[in-house]
Amino acid sequence: MRALLWLASIIAASALAFALGGYATDVYRKMLVWIALALSYNFLFGVAGQIAFSQFAFAGVGAYGVVILSYKLGLPFGVALVGAIALCALLAFIVAVPSTRLEGFYLALATLAFAQLFLVVVNEGGELTGGTGGIAGYKLPEVFGIALRGPWYTVVLVLLVALTLHLLLRLERSSFGRACRAIKANPAVAAAMGIDVRRTKVITFTLTSTLAGLAGAAYAYVDNVINPPVFGLDNIFMLLFMIIVGGMGRPAGAIVGAVLLYLAPFVLEPIVGHAYLVLFGVLVVLAILFQPQGLIGLVDRLRPERRA
C-alpha cells in the first residue's frame, strides 16, 4: 500500500516533467533541487537541532566536484560522481568532528567559515573552477549509452527527491531519529541514557551534508552552468525560511515550505519587485510568533485524528 503510494507519487511528479515545457520546466527542476536540499536541512536543523550554514556550500562541493572531475579532468562520469559525493562526506566529517566537540554555536561558526572558504576557493580557483564566471559548456555524459536529456533528466531529479525523502524518513522514524530529537531536547540527559551525543551529531551532519552534495551534483546538470553566487549564503537563509514557514522537523513541512517559498517570488516579483524578500521576513516572524508548527501544523489542526 505504502509502496504503491510512493510509486504513484513518483509517476505523477515525473509525468509533470513531460507536461511542462520551456521556462516552466526550468522552474520545476530547480524547485525539485530546493525540495531535496530543504529535506536534508530539515533533518539537520529541524529534527536534530544543529545550527549549520553550510548546506549550500556542500551542494557546491557536489556540483563543482562532479563537473571538475568529469569535464575538466576527464574522469568517467560514474567515478566523478562517486568522487564528488565522497569528497562531500569527507569534508563534512572534517568540519563536524572538531566543531561538535563544543556546545552551543560552535558548529554554526565553523560552517559559516566553511561556506565562506568554499566561495573563496571557487572564486579564486582559476582555470579549474572558472573563477567568478563558473563553469559552463559541459553536459551530462552518456551513462551506459543512455543520455538523460530533457524531461528524462527531470525524472532523475524526481528520483533524487524520492530517495532523499525515503532515506530521511527511515532515519527519522528509527532509534537514530529518536536519539537526534532527544539530543535536541537535552543533550546531557540523552548522554545519561547511553546516547553518544558527539557521534550522533557527527553522523547527522556528515549524512545530511552528503545528501546536499548529491542534490548539488544533480543541480549541476539542470542548466549545465555552475557559478559561485548560487552556493552563497543568501540561499541558506532562504532554506531556513522554508523550513520555519513549512514546519520545523517535519519532512512534509520542508516540502510545503520549499514549494511555496520557491514559487512565491515568481508571483510576487512582478507586483512588488524585490520587496518580496521583506514579505518573506514578515512571514517568518509571523510563523515563529503565531504558528511555530508552521503551515503543516495548520494542516494537522484541520485533521486532528492524524499525526504524521
Add this chain to the structure above:
Amino acid sequence: MTNAPLIRVEGLTKRFGGLIAVEDLSFDVGSGEILALIGPNGAGKTTTFNLIAGVLSPSAGQIALDGRRIDGMPVHKIAGLGMMRTFQHNMPFAGMSLTDNVLIGSHRKLRASVLDILAGRAFVRDEEAQARQRASELIDFVGLDAYRDADVTTLSFGEGRLLEIARALAGSPRVILLDEPAAGLTAAETSRLSAMIRQIAADGVSVLLVEHDMHFLLPLAHRVVVLNFGRKIAEGTSRDIVRDPAVKEAYLGEAAGALREGAPDA
C-alpha cells in the same frame, strides 16, 4: 540480595578548588541491594551521584562497576555498561511522546547502526518492536498506561517522577541511581514507589538512592551510608543508623527518636 559487590567505590575524593565536596569515601553496592545515601544538605550526596554517573570525574579514588573501572569514562559509556539514572528534577525530553521518552532509555541495548537503518535491514524492525513492547510493559509497571501517547510536558510532577523511573528501567540497568525519587510525591504515590523499588531490586538490579524522606527511606533501604561534610560518618542497616549517636548529632536529630519505633527489623 547477593553479596558480590556490583559497584565498588574506593577512596573517592572530589575537590572544587579549595572546597572538598567528597573525601575518601568508600562503599559497595551488591546486586539487588538497595543502598541509600543520606546526609544533610551539602554533605556531598549529589556530588557522589554525579561522580558515579560520570558527570564529574573524581580528584582521587576509584569507582568500579562489576570489577571494571568507570571513573573518568564518558557519561554515555557508563550508561552503556548498564548504569541508568533518574534526575532530581524531572528531565523529560520535551516535544516527544511518553513512549518515545521511555524508548530513549532503551538506547544502550539497540544494535542497529545508521547503515543498518538506511539499508532497512529486517533485524532493525524486530529490535524496534521488542523495545516498544518492553517500553509498553514498563509504562504499565509504573502505572502511566493512560498517557502512552501523551506529550510529556502535560504530565503532572508525580507522573514525571514515574516517567524518570520507567525511562531508566528501559535500559535494563544493572544499577539504577535514583536521585530523590520521592521528592514532591503524595503519601499514596510514595508508598507505590516503595513497592516499585523493592520489585526492581528483587529483579537483581542494584539500587543506589539519595533521599531526604526518612519515612520513605528507612524501611526501604537494605543499607544506609551517612555522609556529613563529604565524609562517611556511618554505615549500616536502617536500625543501626537511627541508633548511631554520630548520625543523630549530624543529621537526624529529633526525627531519630520519632522513627526508632517505626524502623524495620531488616
